[in-house]
Amino acid sequence: MESKSFFLFYLVLTLRYLLIAGPAFLIFYILYKQRFSRLRIQKLFPEKGDYYREIAYSFLTFVFFSLIGVVLLQPEVKGHSQLYSEISNYGWGYFILSIFLALLLHDLYFYWTHRMMHHPKLFKLFHLTHHKSTNPSPWAAFAFSPLEAIVEGSIIFVIAFLIPIHQYAILAFLLIMTLFNVYGHLGYELYPKWLVKSNLGKWLNTSTNHNMHHKYFKGNYGLYTRIWDEVFKTTHADYDKTLLQLIEKAKLKSDDTFNQTDSASLSARKRTAEKLSARP
Ligand SMILES: [Zn+2]
Numbered sequence: 001m002e003s004k005s006f007f008l009f010y011l012v013l014t015l016r017y018l019l020i021a022g023p024a025f026l027i028f029y030i031l032y033k034q035r036f037s038r039l040r041i042q043k044l045f046p047e048k049g050d051y052y053r054e055i056a057y058s059f060l061t062f063v064f065f066s067l068i069g070v071v072l073l074q075p076e077v078k079g080h081s082q083l084y085s086e087i088s089n090y091g092w093g094y095f096i097l098s099i100f101l102a103l104l105l106h107d108l109y110f111y112w113t114h115r116m117m118h119h120p121k122l123f124k125l126f127h128l129t130h131h132k133s134t135n136p137s138p139w140a141a142f143a144f145s146p147l148e149a150i151v152e153g154s155i156i157f158v159i160a161f162l163i164p165i166h167q168y169a170i171l172a173f174l175l176i177m178t179l180f181n182v183y184g185h186l187g188y189e190l191y192p193k194w195l196v197k198s199n200l201g202k203w204l205n206t207s208t209n210h211n212m213h214h215k216y217f218k219g220n221y222g223l224y225t226r227i228w229d230e231v232f233k234t235t236h237a238d239y240d241k242t243l244l245q246l247i248e249k250a251k252l253k254s255d256d257t258f259n260q261t262d263s264a265s266l267s268a269r270k271r272t273a274e275k276l277s278a279r280p
């Protein structure tokens with residue numbers, strides 16, 4: 001029974017990863033690499049070996065995530081948690097609210113566990129594997145060492161023991177988490193300028209923010225929001241400037257970029273032709 005649920009968890013986690021990170025990789029790294037180049041955060045692309053490492057470690061992470069799922073479903077553990085199975089117990093309003101509460105809990109949990117894993121005594125053992133990606137791709141979303149996988153996966157205990165939560169609300173939370181995690185490691189900034197400038201946008205985390213964390217190793221420890229980085233003054237000093245530069249660049253349509261490139265190369269060709277024709 002337990003091995004059956006382990007393999008079921010493993011299958012679902014792997015499929016979720018492949019179905020979200022896969023299309024993101026296909027679109028941004030293969031099919032439309034050129035079209036989206038103006039949204040790229042770091043110009044260079046990772047090496048093939050980086051993708052393989054990120055995928056291999058993610059597959060290993062799912063072993064630990066599945067084990068955590070099996071432990072949570074043990075009657076002795078589940079019995080002490082606040083998991084519930086009838087939506088009518090708390091109603092639909094709370095069902096939706098519980099998803100947001102789970103995200104907020106995860107946001108705080110991630111910030112502090114992440115900062116702790118950056119402590120020199122813990123970094124190598126827990127977090128170095130994830131930081132091998134200095135220019136992350138969508139595949140890096142779950143590329144953790146076994147110890148970090150246990151830390152990351154344990155958020156599910158925190159949530160299930162702290163707040164009443166329905167199993168489907170957990171599924172919705174995990175889906176949002178994966179989507180956001182893949183966006184955070186996408187390597188491209190997708191937020192439009194109006195969102196970044198809005199009140200909500202100021203507090204929402206961005207792909208640029210997490211990409212800078214991978215590039216510089218310091219600052220920007222947050223996950224969904226930048227609240228904790230702001231409260232504890234750990235936002236990277238160049239964050240606002242970098243994000244603004246990126247969204248300004250993204251405003252140029254690719255056609256404009258091509259036209260500018262074309263006209264630049266055209267006038268360069270013209271000048272060369274003029275020089276050549278001026279020769280005796
Ligand atoms: Zn880190």
Ligand SMILES: [Zn+2]
Nearest residue numbers: 130185210214
């Ligand atoms: Zn990361």
